[in-house]
Amino acid sequence: MAAETGTPTTLTLKSNDDELFSVAESAAILSVTIRNMVEDGCAGGVIPLDNVDGKTLASVITYMNGISAIPADEEKKKSYRDKFLSDKDFETLADMVLAANYLNMSCLMDAVSAKIAQVMEKKSVGWVRRKFGIENDYTPEEEAAVKEEHKWTFEGVETDDDN
Template structure:
């Protein structure tokens, strides 16, 4: 029902929005790779939008905290979400598939990039996916993945485990990811 009035033909097209679609920006990753992206897709990142608005973009936008591989992924996401006529359902499906194949390390890279670039939707999606992957994991797996060293004594750990033994039932065996 809501889709009927999606793109009113001819009328009411914002000339500024049209300009953004045709204008391209160049994003430069930490390892020096350059990516072209339409302005309308790039500004889905609040951080990039601010840079563009403040006019400090000057053609090439350096992103020293994002490597090329991660930036390529982020750009795929941005392009899909800026696509004309992509329905919410299509975007939802895309998001689902976009994160489903990523390994944990990649998810961590993408969540950091989404945080730095302030891309709310992507940030939410990846955080949700990380939580989903974590929920049946062991304590040891979590420590390894999040680089945490236990500061409990073995006795303290044993005591906690004993008190809530049910929380240890049905935990995944520690295969990678």
């Protein structure tokens, strides 16, 4: 799989479905969780990552390698992140935010959170409920009351019959 060998130190990561990945230590320590293990000297063998599946871990490692190859240039890193996330579907994004949280990678987490929020932008309540399979637990009266609470002042939110 997405292995990068030949670098001075490589670590072996194991996903929760027992796939093995080797990754350069310099890239892997973007994850604070892994960095702490390295610093504590317990990254010698195989590092088991119990909360991340193989498909997601492969993605995260692609990201680690990609972003660590970019020198300290925030603009370029940002455009890499945007490009990296642009073709991910919602389920992948949700898996990635969980993985990023577990691995303690704040830059990836912020980017994925923003990307998920972007999916919801300018969408109607009904769209959000349908898309995410959320059950409406308001009674019609309660919903009307919440709507009346604050009348928002911006225009441009699409109506219920949108995409």
